[in-house]
Amino acid sequence: MNALATTSARPGAARRRRRRGLTPWLLLSPIVVLISVFMAYPIINVLYTSFFHKNVVMPWNDGFAGLDNYRRMFFDDPTFWPSLGVTGRWVLVQVTCQLVVGLVLALIVNERFRARGPARALVFSPWAISGVLTTSIWLLLYNPSTGIITVLEKFGVSSVGFAPLADVDTAFWAAALAELWRGIPFFAILLLAEVQSIPHELYEAASVDGASRWRRFWHVTLPHLRNVIILSTLLRGVWEFNNVDLLYTLTNGGPGTSTTTLPLYVAQVATISSDFGYGSALTTVAFVILLVLSILYLRLSRLGKD
Amino acid sequence: MTLTRTGRRAGVLGSLVAASALLTGCLSAGGGDTDAEGEVRLTYWDHSGNADESDTLRQILAEFEEQHEGVTVEFLSLPSDSALQKINTAISSDSTPDVSSISGSFLSPFVSQGALLDLEDYFAESSLRDELDPELVESVRGDAPDGVLHSLPFTGTSSILWYRSDWFAEAGIDAIPTWDGFFQTVAQLTDKSQGRYGFTIRGGEGSVFPLLQYAFAYTGIEDFFVDGEATVDDPAMVEAVQRYVDLYDVSTPTADLNNGYAPMVGQFDAGDIAIVQHNLGSLANHEEALPGAFAATTFPPSATGRNVVLSDPLQQYVVYEGTDHPDEAWELVEYLLSPEVNSRVNEMKSQLPTNVEARDDEWIGSIQALSAARDLQSSDDLAVVSPPLYLPEYSSIIRSDMEPVFQQVLAGQVAVADFLGQLAEKLEQAEAGFRSR
Amino acid sequence: MTMTLDKATGSAPAAPAPARRRHTGRDRTHHLRITLPLVVFLVLTLVPFYWMILYAFRPRGSNSLLPVPFTLDNFVYVWNTVGYDVYFRNSVIVALISMALTTVVSVAGGYAIARYRFAGRPALMVALLCTQFIPGAMLLIPLYSIFNSLGLVNNLWSLIIANVVFELPLTVILMSSFIQKIPFELEEAAMVDGCSRLRGFLAVILPQLRPALVAIGSFTFIGAWNSFLFALMFLSTQELFTIPVGLSYTVGEDSINYGVMAAGGLVAAVPVVVIFGFIQKFLVQGISGAVKG
Structure with missing residues (x-):
C-alpha cells in the first residue's frame, strides 16, 4: 500500500533508466485513454449536468436549471440530510470494526497451529463474495421463517417472528453485520501480509527486554503497521462510502430511509426516477465531501511521518 | 530495433482488436431487422x-x-x-x-x-x-x-381478498359482509402463539397502491381529484388508513414491513395468514400450496353502501x-x-x-375468484375510480417517494395524516403541472 | 522476490512469537489465546455459508438441519429454467476478458512507470491514486451516456470496459512496484547478450512476475465476476445478464422460493471461493511484496 511512497526511492535504478521520450507514454497510452474517456470525462460531465434539469420521463422540462438542483437538495429534499447521517455512521462502523476485528484475526492466524493453511483460507473466504451474494445469504439468515432465528426460537433466545431487517432500530445493524462478515477478511489479509514482514529481530529484542505480549504488540507491531493502517482505512472508508451493492439489494434503503446512504440514494434516483440532473447534483456533492474528507484525513494522520 | 518493437506491439493490439470484433458478435443482443432475404x-x-x-x-x-x-x-x-x-x-x-x-x-x-x-x-x-x-x-x-x-x-x-376457507369454517365465520366484519375476523383469527396471523400488510415494494385501493373501497369516495384537490387526505381516508395501519404487528407479522408481493403471497401460501389482499394473479400459487383450503371474495361495500373500486x-x-x-x-x-x-x-x-x-370461456366459470370478479364488474352498484396514471410522475410518487414514508408510518415514526397529506400534495402538484401544459 | 516465494511454501518462521507447547499451562493459554477465538471466527464465517448450502440441497418443506434427504432440483431449476446457464457463460466471458485486458495493460503501464523516467510521471502517479476516490456508483449516469453514444449499451463490452477502468489504477500501481523490485541488472545482462528490450522483458522479467500476475489476475477476475451495479445499469436483456444481476432478480422475484435463491447463490459463490482458496496464499504474499516495494 505504501508502494507509492517508495516508488521513487531507488535513485540507483532510476539513474539507469532510459530517457527515451515516447516509449513510456506509448506503454501507458491505453491507461491514459481509458481513464480520460471513462473517468475524467464522466466527472466533468456530472458537474455540468448538475446545473440542468434532465429527466427522461419528463423531457419537456429539460433545460438549464442554474442552482435549482442544489437548492432542492439542501432545502427541499427530505432524504438528502438523513442519508448523509446514515453514510457517516455506515463508514465509521464498518471501518472501525473491520480494522479492529481484522487485526485481531490477522494476529491469530499468524500464530502457529495445526491446519493453519486451510483455516486461513476458510476464515478469509468471504473476501471473495460479492455484495449481491452476501445479500442472498443473509436474507436467508435473517428471514423469520427460514433464518437462524427459527433455531434460536426453539431455545427461547429470540422472540417469535423477529425480523431484524423489518425493524427501523435493527435494520442498520443487521446490514452492517452482513457487510462486516465479508469486510473483516479484507483487513485481515492486508494486515497479515504486513505482520509477516515485521523483522523477527525486533520481537527478539523486545523479548530480551522482557516486554509482555501486550507491550510488544503496542511498541513493535502497531508502529510497524501504522502506514498500512492509515492508507487501508482511507481506501476502505472511501470504498464503504461508495458501497451500494449490498444495501441496494438487502434493504434498498429501508425500512423508511433508515439504511439509505447517499450513494444508494443516487443509484435510486438514477435507476428508478431516471432524474439524471438531480442525480448529478447529488453525485457532485458526494464527490466533494469525499475529496475534502480524504485530504483532511491524510493531513491529520500525517502519513509517512512519525 | 524500434521498428520491430512497435511492429510486435501493433501485432498484439491488432489481435486484441480482431478478437474484440469477433466477440462483439456474441456479446451484444442484436435487435431484429430485415435480413437479406427480406424476412x-x-x-x-x-x-x-x-x-x-x-x-x-x-x-x-x-x-x-x-x-x-x-x-x-x-x-x-x-x-x-x-x-x-x-x-x-x-x-x-x-x-x-x-x-x-x-x-x-x-x-x-x-x-x-x-x-x-x-x-x-x-x-x-x-x-x-x-x-x-x-x-x-x-x-x-x-x-x-x-x-x-x-x-x-x-x-x-381486480383487487380481492383471498382467505382461508378452512379456518373460516373452523371458526364458524362464513363471509366478510362488511368492513367491520373484516376487522373483527382479522382479530379473531390471529393467534401469534401458533404463528397464525389474521392479515398481512404489503409494506415493501408496491405498498401504496393496494393501500389506496383498500381506502377507496372502505370510504366510498368516488373521485381521485375534486377541483384539483386530491381526496386521499380526506379525514375519512385518514381514519380508514389508520385502522389498517393499526393491524400491523398486532394481527400481522413483523416482517410485513419489507414485504413486496412475492413474500406477502408467500406467507399466505405458507399457511400463516388468514386473509391477504391481492389481485387475481396469485391464484395459481394458492392452488398449488393450499388446494381446497382457500377462497376469494370481493371487497365489502363501502361506508356509503356502494362498491367502490380503484381500478388496477x-x-x-x-x-x-x-x-x-x-x-x-x-x-x-x-x-x-x-x-x-x-x-x-x-x-x-x-x-x-x-x-x-x-x-365466457369455460375455464373462467370454473374459477370461483374470477367469476366473482367478473360478476362485480358487471354489477350496477359499482363505482370505478381511475388512478391518475396520465401523470408522468405518478409512478415515481407512488413508488420511490411514498413507499419509504409508508414504512415509517408502519414503524410509528410518521403519522397517517402526515403521510396522506404529503401524498396528496405531491399528486396535486403533478396534477396542476399537467393541467397547465 | 525469492524471499517472498520461500514464504509462500510456509517454511519461513512466520510467527513472531510462536507459543512453544512444552507445559500444560502454555497449552491452556495457547487454546485460550488462539484456538478459542479461531473457532469463534470459523463458526461466524461458516454458518452463513452452511445455511446457503443447506437450503440449496434440502427439498422444499424439510426442516432438517442437515441437507438430508438431498435434492438437486433447485440447481436444475436455476440452471435450466431461470437461465443461470446463460448468466454463468456471460460472467465467465466478462471476467476472463476483463482479467486479460487489465493484466496486459497494467504490465505495460507498470513497466513504464518502474523503468522509465519521464516528464509527467509524478503527476500520473497522483492521478492514479486520486481515481481511488472516484465512486463508481456515482459515475453511472455519465458512463451510461457514453456507452450509449458508443452504441455499447446492452452489450457486454460496456461492462468489461467499466470493470477494466475501475480496476486498472490499483493494478498498475501494484505492478509497477513489483517490477521495480526486480533488479535492473538482470535485464541489462540480457540486453548485453543481444536481446532486444522486449525480448529481455519477456525472457527475464515476465517469469519473475508470476506471483504478481497470479495476484493481480485473480483479483481482477473476482472483481469482474462480482461487478453488479454497472451490469445492472448497462445490461437490459436477460440474455446478457451476468450472475450478480441474475442473482439480484432471483432475490427480488423468487424471494419466497428459498431453495432457488440459495442454489443461485451457490452457483455464484463456487467459482470465486475455489479460486480464492488456491490463490489466498499468493494474495497475501502478493500484497506483501507490493507493499514492501
Missing part, C-alpha cells in the same frame, strides 16, 4: 418476467410465426421490478423492441417520451374494435397524457415508434388479442380476458 424480424419483450409464463409465450409466438410466413419473433423477458427502467433505457438509446407488454403505469412516461406508435387508425379498421371491452379501451386512451390510443389492454384484474393498472400491448415494421407489429398485437390467444394468456395468468368473446 421480417420482430422483437417482443415481456414486462412481467416469469420463467413459467415465458414458456407459454414462446409457444404462442411460435404459432404466430407459423401463421405468418416470413416473419420471425425474437422473445425477451424483462424482470418485472426493473422492466420500466429497462424500457426507459431502451427508449433513450433508440434500442426499443417492436412490440412489448407493459403495465398501465408505464404508459404515461413512454407517451411523454414520444416512444409509442399511435394505434387509432389500426384499431379503427380492426375487428378488435368490436371485441375488446370498450370501457377498458376507453380507460387506456384516457391514461395516455395526449388522450390518443397508444396501447390496447390484454388483461383486466391494466396490462397492455404497445408498438414502439422505432419499429421498422409497423404493419407486422400491429398484426402481432392483433394476434395476441384475438379471442383464442387472449383467453390462453389470461388463463395462464388467471386474470380476466379483455376480449369480450373470451369472457
Whole structure:
C-alpha cells in the first residue's frame, strides 16, 4: 500500500533508466485513454449536468436549471440530510470494526497451529463474495421463517417472528453485520501480509527486554503497521462510502430511509426516477465531501511521518 | 530495433482488436431487422418476467410465426421490478423492441417520451374494435397524457381478498359482509402463539397502491381529484388508513414491513395468514400450496353502501415508434388479442380476458375468484375510480417517494395524516403541472 | 522476490512469537489465546455459508438441519429454467476478458512507470491514486451516456470496459512496484547478450512476475465476476445478464422460493471461493511484496 511512497526511492535504478521520450507514454497510452474517456470525462460531465434539469420521463422540462438542483437538495429534499447521517455512521462502523476485528484475526492466524493453511483460507473466504451474494445469504439468515432465528426460537433466545431487517432500530445493524462478515477478511489479509514482514529481530529484542505480549504488540507491531493502517482505512472508508451493492439489494434503503446512504440514494434516483440532473447534483456533492474528507484525513494522520 | 518493437506491439493490439470484433458478435443482443432475404424480424419483450409464463409465450409466438410466413419473433423477458427502467433505457438509446407488454403505469412516461406508435387508425379498421371491452379501451386512451390510443389492454384484474376457507369454517365465520366484519375476523383469527396471523400488510415494494385501493373501497369516495384537490387526505381516508395501519404487528407479522408481493403471497401460501389482499394473479400459487383450503371474495361495500373500486393498472400491448415494421407489429398485437390467444394468456395468468368473446370461456366459470370478479364488474352498484396514471410522475410518487414514508408510518415514526397529506400534495402538484401544459 | 516465494511454501518462521507447547499451562493459554477465538471466527464465517448450502440441497418443506434427504432440483431449476446457464457463460466471458485486458495493460503501464523516467510521471502517479476516490456508483449516469453514444449499451463490452477502468489504477500501481523490485541488472545482462528490450522483458522479467500476475489476475477476475451495479445499469436483456444481476432478480422475484435463491447463490459463490482458496496464499504474499516495494 505504501508502494507509492517508495516508488521513487531507488535513485540507483532510476539513474539507469532510459530517457527515451515516447516509449513510456506509448506503454501507458491505453491507461491514459481509458481513464480520460471513462473517468475524467464522466466527472466533468456530472458537474455540468448538475446545473440542468434532465429527466427522461419528463423531457419537456429539460433545460438549464442554474442552482435549482442544489437548492432542492439542501432545502427541499427530505432524504438528502438523513442519508448523509446514515453514510457517516455506515463508514465509521464498518471501518472501525473491520480494522479492529481484522487485526485481531490477522494476529491469530499468524500464530502457529495445526491446519493453519486451510483455516486461513476458510476464515478469509468471504473476501471473495460479492455484495449481491452476501445479500442472498443473509436474507436467508435473517428471514423469520427460514433464518437462524427459527433455531434460536426453539431455545427461547429470540422472540417469535423477529425480523431484524423489518425493524427501523435493527435494520442498520443487521446490514452492517452482513457487510462486516465479508469486510473483516479484507483487513485481515492486508494486515497479515504486513505482520509477516515485521523483522523477527525486533520481537527478539523486545523479548530480551522482557516486554509482555501486550507491550510488544503496542511498541513493535502497531508502529510497524501504522502506514498500512492509515492508507487501508482511507481506501476502505472511501470504498464503504461508495458501497451500494449490498444495501441496494438487502434493504434498498429501508425500512423508511433508515439504511439509505447517499450513494444508494443516487443509484435510486438514477435507476428508478431516471432524474439524471438531480442525480448529478447529488453525485457532485458526494464527490466533494469525499475529496475534502480524504485530504483532511491524510493531513491529520500525517502519513509517512512519525 | 524500434521498428520491430512497435511492429510486435501493433501485432498484439491488432489481435486484441480482431478478437474484440469477433466477440462483439456474441456479446451484444442484436435487435431484429430485415435480413437479406427480406424476412421480417420482430422483437417482443415481456414486462412481467416469469420463467413459467415465458414458456407459454414462446409457444404462442411460435404459432404466430407459423401463421405468418416470413416473419420471425425474437422473445425477451424483462424482470418485472426493473422492466420500466429497462424500457426507459431502451427508449433513450433508440434500442426499443417492436412490440412489448407493459403495465398501465408505464404508459404515461413512454407517451411523454414520444416512444409509442399511435394505434387509432389500426384499431379503427380492426375487428378488435368490436371485441375488446370498450370501457377498458376507453380507460387506456384516457391514461395516455395526449388522450390518443397508444396501447390496447390484454388483461383486466381486480383487487380481492383471498382467505382461508378452512379456518373460516373452523371458526364458524362464513363471509366478510362488511368492513367491520373484516376487522373483527382479522382479530379473531390471529393467534401469534401458533404463528397464525389474521392479515398481512404489503409494506415493501408496491405498498401504496393496494393501500389506496383498500381506502377507496372502505370510504366510498368516488373521485381521485375534486377541483384539483386530491381526496386521499380526506379525514375519512385518514381514519380508514389508520385502522389498517393499526393491524400491523398486532394481527400481522413483523416482517410485513419489507414485504413486496412475492413474500406477502408467500406467507399466505405458507399457511400463516388468514386473509391477504391481492389481485387475481396469485391464484395459481394458492392452488398449488393450499388446494381446497382457500377462497376469494370481493371487497365489502363501502361506508356509503356502494362498491367502490380503484381500478388496477391494466396490462397492455404497445408498438414502439422505432419499429421498422409497423404493419407486422400491429398484426402481432392483433394476434395476441384475438379471442383464442387472449383467453390462453389470461388463463395462464388467471386474470380476466379483455376480449369480450373470451369472457365466457369455460375455464373462467370454473374459477370461483374470477367469476366473482367478473360478476362485480358487471354489477350496477359499482363505482370505478381511475388512478391518475396520465401523470408522468405518478409512478415515481407512488413508488420511490411514498413507499419509504409508508414504512415509517408502519414503524410509528410518521403519522397517517402526515403521510396522506404529503401524498396528496405531491399528486396535486403533478396534477396542476399537467393541467397547465 | 525469492524471499517472498520461500514464504509462500510456509517454511519461513512466520510467527513472531510462536507459543512453544512444552507445559500444560502454555497449552491452556495457547487454546485460550488462539484456538478459542479461531473457532469463534470459523463458526461466524461458516454458518452463513452452511445455511446457503443447506437450503440449496434440502427439498422444499424439510426442516432438517442437515441437507438430508438431498435434492438437486433447485440447481436444475436455476440452471435450466431461470437461465443461470446463460448468466454463468456471460460472467465467465466478462471476467476472463476483463482479467486479460487489465493484466496486459497494467504490465505495460507498470513497466513504464518502474523503468522509465519521464516528464509527467509524478503527476500520473497522483492521478492514479486520486481515481481511488472516484465512486463508481456515482459515475453511472455519465458512463451510461457514453456507452450509449458508443452504441455499447446492452452489450457486454460496456461492462468489461467499466470493470477494466475501475480496476486498472490499483493494478498498475501494484505492478509497477513489483517490477521495480526486480533488479535492473538482470535485464541489462540480457540486453548485453543481444536481446532486444522486449525480448529481455519477456525472457527475464515476465517469469519473475508470476506471483504478481497470479495476484493481480485473480483479483481482477473476482472483481469482474462480482461487478453488479454497472451490469445492472448497462445490461437490459436477460440474455446478457451476468450472475450478480441474475442473482439480484432471483432475490427480488423468487424471494419466497428459498431453495432457488440459495442454489443461485451457490452457483455464484463456487467459482470465486475455489479460486480464492488456491490463490489466498499468493494474495497475501502478493500484497506483501507490493507493499514492501
